[in-house]
Amino acid sequence: MSATRLKYFQTGSFAAGNRLVDPDQRSVQSDPGRANAITCGHRACQGCGEALGARYALDAAMRATGGDLIATNATGCLEVFSTPYPESSWQLPWIHSLFGNAAAVATGVAAALKAKGNTHTRVVGQGGDGGTVDIGFACLSGMFERGDDVLFICYDNEAYMNTGVQRSAATPPAAYTSTTQAVGDEPGATWGQGKSVPLIALAHEIPYVATATIADLRDLERKVQTAMEVRGARYIHVLVTCPLGWGAASADSIKLARLATETGIFPVWEGEHGDVVSVTKIRHQTPVEEYLKLQTRYRHLFLPARREDIIERIQARADRNIARFGLLEAADDDPLDLQVEAGS
Amino acid sequence: MSSGTRTTPFAITLDVGSSRANLTGSWRTERPQYARLTAPCGAGCPAAEDVQQWLYHAEEGGYEAAWRRIMERNPFPAISGRICYHPCETACNRAQLDAAVGINSVERFLGDQALAKGWQIEPAQLLGTGGRVLVIGAGPSGLSAAYHLALLGHHVTVRDMAPAAGGMMRYGIPKYRLPREILDAEIQRIAELGVDFQLGAHVSDLIAERAAGGYDAVFLAVGATLPQRTYIPAGSAARIIDAIALLRNAEDGSAGPPLLGRRVTVYGGGNTAMDAARTAKRLGAEESIVVYRRDREHMPAHESELMEALQEGIKVKWLTTITEAGAGEITVERMELDEHGYPQPTGQFERLGADTVVLATGQVSDLSLLEGMPGIELEDRVVRVDGNMMTGHPGIFAGGDMVPAERTATVAIGHGRRAAHGIDRWLRGETGNPEWGLHDSASATGVGPVPQTAQVPFERLNTWYFSDAPRTVREQLDAIRRTSTFDEVVLGLDEANALFEARRCMSCGNCLACDNCYGVCPDNAVVKLDPPGAYAYAFDLDYCKGCGLCAQECPCGAIEMLPEPI
Numbered sequence: 046m047s048a049t050r051l052k053y054f055q056t057g058s059f060a061a062g063n064r065l066v067d068p069d070q071r072s073v074q075s076d077p078g079r080a081n082a083i084t085c086g087h088r089a090c091q092g093c094g095e096a097l098g099a100r101y102a103l104d105a106a107m108r109a110t111g112g113d114l115i116a117t118n119a120t121g122c123l124e125v126f127s128t129p130y131p132e133s134s135w136q137l138p139w140i141h142s143l144f145g146n147a148a149a150v151a152t153g154v155a156a157a158l159k160a161k162g163n164t165h166t167r168v169v170g171q172g173g174d175g176g177t178v179d180i181g182f183a184c185l186s187g188m189f190e191r192g193d194d195v196l197f198i199c200y201d202n203e204a205y206m207n208t209g210v211q212r213s214a215a216t217p218p219a220a221y222t223s224t225t226q227a228v229g230d231e232p233g234a235t236w237g238q239g240k241s242v243p244l245i246a247l248a249h250e251i252p253y254v255a256t257a258t259i260a261d262l263r264d265l266e267r268k269v270q271t272a273m274e275v276r277g278a279r280y281i282h283v284l285v286t287c288p289l290g291w292g293a294a295s296a297d298s299i300k301l302a303r304l305a306t307e308t309g310i311f312p313v314w315e316g317e318h319g320d321v322v323s324v325t326k327i328r329h330q331t332p333v334e335e336y337l338k339l340q341t342r343y344r345h346l347f348l349p350a351r352r353e354d355i356i357e358r359i360q361a362r363a364d365r366n367i368a369r370f371g372l373l374e375a376a377d378d379d380p381l382d383l384q385v386e387a388g389s
Numbered sequence: 390m391s392s393g394t395r396t397t398p399f400a401i402t403l404d405v406g407s408s409r410a411n412l413t414g415s416w417r418t419e420r421p422q423y424a425r426l427t428a429p430c431g432a433g434c435p436a437a438e439d440v441q442q443w444l445y446h447a448e449e450g451g452y453e454a455a456w457r458r459i460m461e462r463n464p465f466p467a468i469s470g471r472i473c474y475h476p477c478e479t480a481c482n483r484a485q486l487d488a489a490v491g492i493n494s495v496e497r498f499l500g501d502q503a504l505a506k507g508w509q510i511e512p513a514q515l516l517g518t519g520g521r522v523l524v525i526g527a528g529p530s531g532l533s534a535a536y537h538l539a540l541l542g543h544h545v546t547v548r549d550m551a552p553a554a555g556g557m558m559r560y561g562i563p564k565y566r567l568p569r570e571i572l573d574a575e576i577q578r579i580a581e582l583g584v585d586f587q588l589g590a591h592v593s594d595l596i597a598e599r600a601a602g603g604y605d606a607v608f609l610a611v612g613a614t615l616p617q618r619t620y621i622p623a624g625s626a627a628r629i630i631d632a633i634a635l636l637r638n639a640e641d642g643s644a645g646p647p648l649l650g651r652r653v654t655v656y657g658g659g660n661t662a663m664d665a666a667r668t669a670k671r672l673g674a675e676e677s678i679v680v681y682r683r684d685r686e687h688m689p690a691h692e693s694e695l696m697e698a699l700q701e702g703i704k705v706k707w708l709t710t711i712t713e714a715g716a717g718e719i720t721v722e723r724m725e726l727d728e729h730g731y732p733q734p735t736g737q738f739e740r741l742g743a744d745t746v747v748l749a750t751g752q753v754s755d756l757s758l759l760e761g762m763p764g765i766e767l768e769d770r771v772v773r774v775d776g777n778m779m780t781g782h783p784g785i786f787a788g789g790d791m792v793p794a795e796r797t798a799t800v801a802i803g804h805g806r807r808a809a810h811g812i813d814r815w816l817r818g819e820t821g822n823p824e825w826g827l828h829d830s831a832s833a834t835g836v837g838p839v840p841q842t843a844q845v846p847f848e849r850l851n852t853w854y855f856s857d858a859p860r861t862v863r864e865q866l867d868a869i870r871r872t873s874t875f876d877e878v879v880l881g882l883d884e885a886n887a888l889f890e891a892r893r894c895m896s897c898g899n900c901l902a903c904d905n906c907y908g909v910c911p912d913n914a915v916v917k918l919d920p921p922g923a924y925a926y927a928f929d930l931d932y933c934k935g936c937g938l939c940a941q942e943c944p945c946g947a948i949e950m951l952p953e954p955i
Contacts, residue, residue, distance in 0.1 A: 056854045056855060056856070056901070056903045056905070056944050057854075057855070057856035059853065059854040059855070059856070059944075060854045060903035060904065060905040060908070060944055061903065061904040061905045061907060061908025061909070062902070062903055062904025062905070062907070062908070063903055063904075064449070064901065064902040064903070065448065065449060065892070071904065072904075072908060074904070074907070074908035075904035075907060075908055077917045077919065081913050083913075084407065084408060084409060084913060085408065085409055085413070085912055085913045085914065085929070085931075085932040086407065086408035086409045086410060086411035086412065086413055086932060087408050087411075087413075087912070088408075088411065088413070089911060089912075091416065091934040091935060091936035091937075092911065092934075092936035092937070092938055093911050093936075094911075096911040096912070097909065097911040097938075100911070100913075127408065129408075130403070131403035131404065131405060131406045132406040132407060132408045132410060132411065133405065133406070133407065133408060134407070134408040262908060288936075294937070295936035295937060295938065296936060296937030296938055296940065296941040296950075297941065298911075298936075298938055299909060299938060299941070299942050300941065300942075303853065328857075
């Protein structure tokens with residue numbers, strides 16, 4: 046997999062593939078032989094960002110490990126839509142136990158492999174934001190602290206979507222959920238800022254932490270590849286769109302993830318051993334309103350009366366991310382920013 | 390006690406199943422479909438070049454394939470790559486992103502490559518049914534018609550009064566815009582297809598010539614070569630010449646270098662005025678001033694021509710008319726535009742030094758050849774034709790500057806091709822579609838069933854996916870140097886730049902095989918075809934849920950969502 050931003054080749058490296066470059070410079074997803082870790086027939090909604098994000102991440106992990114991979118899964122959409130007994134969509138060894146213990150199960154799998162002297166099979170734990178940020182948080186923190194040889198991936202769609210869109214600790218301020226109704230002076234989620242598990246993971250000083258979205262495929266694949274080159278506890282937090290819970294058109298799933306990064310609402314960065322080492326720069330800075338107005342979970346900010354105060358607060362949070370992570374500074378230290386000359 | 394027969398329980402741990410048993414295609418209310426839509430560049434090309442398609446080849450470095458795609462429509466890539474006003478670039482969607490793709494410069498690169506590498510077009514096998522066609526006028530329209538007629542298997546004779554072929558490309562467009570070796574080389578390629586050139590030959594009686602030569606059809610492309618005189622009260626010592634005569638004289642030189650004097654005033658605001666002013670400067674005039682009665686906004690000259698002229702030190706007096714010409718001096722009057730944009734006199738006069746006044750106030754066609762011919766209809770001093778380019782006289786076709794259309798070389802080239810196919814159809818006893826009009830899109834009325842699909846608006850593209858890439862600017866000869874010589878002003882692109890420029894194409898409405906649809910489908914319902922079929926991919930409708938992500942994330946707008954048939 047290439048870690049190179051290809052410039053001046055029409056779609057450069059923004060699209061999945063590119064007929065003008067060698068196959069080894071294209072994404073894993075453009076490979077006709079990709080693992081398709083989640084195969085067809087799964088019951089995810091139309092345009093599901095989590096189904097897409099999980100396939101992106103696991104296909105990259107499968108390529109990085111030559112298919113020698115075991116996945117554990119928390120309860121949540123991803124588990125439910127992929128495995129209605131006795132059917133399974135998974136094209137790799139996969140285990141689900143409880144909502145809160147996916148990280149602990151992953152720890153156990155890694156320990157068992159070690160006990161058997163297997164040093165080649167790798168372990169990925171995965172869950173949604175509910176299973177990671179709320180219910181599975183203690184197990185995850187323990188896994189980090191013990192330095193277990195697991196890559197844990199959180200697919201964050203910002204609420205408990207599977208059970209009917211209840212608020213989680215990852216639900217952003219002012220968003221409607223079925224437990225944070227759009228009523229009163231402070232409609233939607235009133236709890237302030239949510240919880241940033243990537244920053245908490247960074248505070249554990251584990252070898253590798255990254256955030257990513259389904260809108261930047263190459264970046265996500267590179268981060269999974271990087272994570273698989275490292276041993277010990279690693280964490281990747283992927284923003285995935287939920288058309289159902291966010292009240293968005295299914296065709297807009299990737300666009301919304303893109304807007305989340307281009308507005309500064311969701312900063313994309315990677316860290317090593319407690320320090321942020323790189324950030325993905327904003328390419329076309331966009332006001333948060335462009336992101337908010339495509340989602341009915343924010344409709345009460347525009348109707349019946351425009352809530353300028355709340356929109357400004359959300360913009361201020363985005364601006365803080367931009368300043369804090371340097372999302373607008375010159376992009377010369379982008380690790381993908383190695384220019385390939387046309388014609389070479 | 391049991392009866393002794395053991396029955397198997399209804400189910401003991403189910404066998405492993407795959408979710409592939411669940412055909413999620415049944416959820417769908419809309420289905421995706423690949424499309425090939427008309428890119429605005431091709432729709433905007435008067436010569437009906439399929440620009441997006443030839444750029445596609447150029448993007449991969451397939452220069453010869455790209456050149457051959459151009460040659461299907463236009464026999465003059467190296468010429469057009471220099472003199473065309475590129476309406477393709479005006480239409481280009483990329484202009485709304487950063488700057489239009491430099492289509493014209495890539496075309497020139499391809500044309501020059503063809504000349505350098507000696508790429509040739511194979512002559513047609515002459516068919517038994519080949520007709521005999523007389524083309525009158527060896528300008529862009531006549532030559533284009535001759536080329537396409539020859540490729541369609543007809544015997545073609547081209548006749549022109551001038552000693553060399555090219556028409557206005559030779560006698561109107563100065564060398565610094567179109568070097569003559571380029572012009573000669575691209576005309577030579579047409580001669581090599583077996584077209585018979587009769588130069589320096591006048592035609593006076595069309596019907597008699599047609600009968601004597603046994604020509605089944607005639608294509609008239611005599612251009613617009615007569616100056617449209619503007620009356621200026623002038624003293625006997627005033628020196629007034631026509632721009633078209635100046636340009637012709639500068640080309641053939643038979644009358645010796647034109648005597649212009651030190652100060653030249655060019656009257657008019659079109660491209661010919663720019664050419665005349667720039668040529669006067671090159672012929673030694675110290676001052677070359679354009680006098681135009683309206684303002685810059687209303688000037689018919691193309692912006693690039695004006696810019697190049699200004700860079701060369703040409704001055705323009707806007708909102709000014711010449712009221713009188715005398716010896717070494719003219720009187721001009723300031724004008725004002727009324728609310729309709731027409732200039733109105735103000736009564737304010739001024740004197741300017743001018744040794745020569747060059748009139749560039751338009752040209753008209755010499756239609757004396759058609760006098761008294763039955764069926765011919767004129768319209769505003771040009772000849773009326775139908776969508777097949779045929780005049781009201783059966784078998785007599787016409788195109789280029791002598792028919793009602795914009796007067797540019799590229800329009801003329803397009804007319805030539807349409808006329809060639811019109812003549813071919815007519816000779817085979819077929820009629821064209823009676824609904825075609827002269828101004829219908831050339832691609833819609835050309836040869837073969839080219840479906841006229843909707844053009845791709847900018848909004849249909851997902852421009853996020855295109856690399857930020859500024860347009861390559863063609864180098865220009867140093868302004869000082871070029872005012873004293875007739876060297877070519879605008880230089881070409883080298884290969885790296887041409888490739889870069891071609892790769893800025895956003896492939897509007899046509900798949901560029903970027904694999905994005907294949908990547909973004911959450912249901913793995915896009916299949917990569919190897920080898921590609923009609924398209925590089927297909928949809929697996931057993932599993933496609935109709936979410937529309939593929940269409941939304943297609944960079945070039947080549948996927949449509951259609952309501953699911955019920």
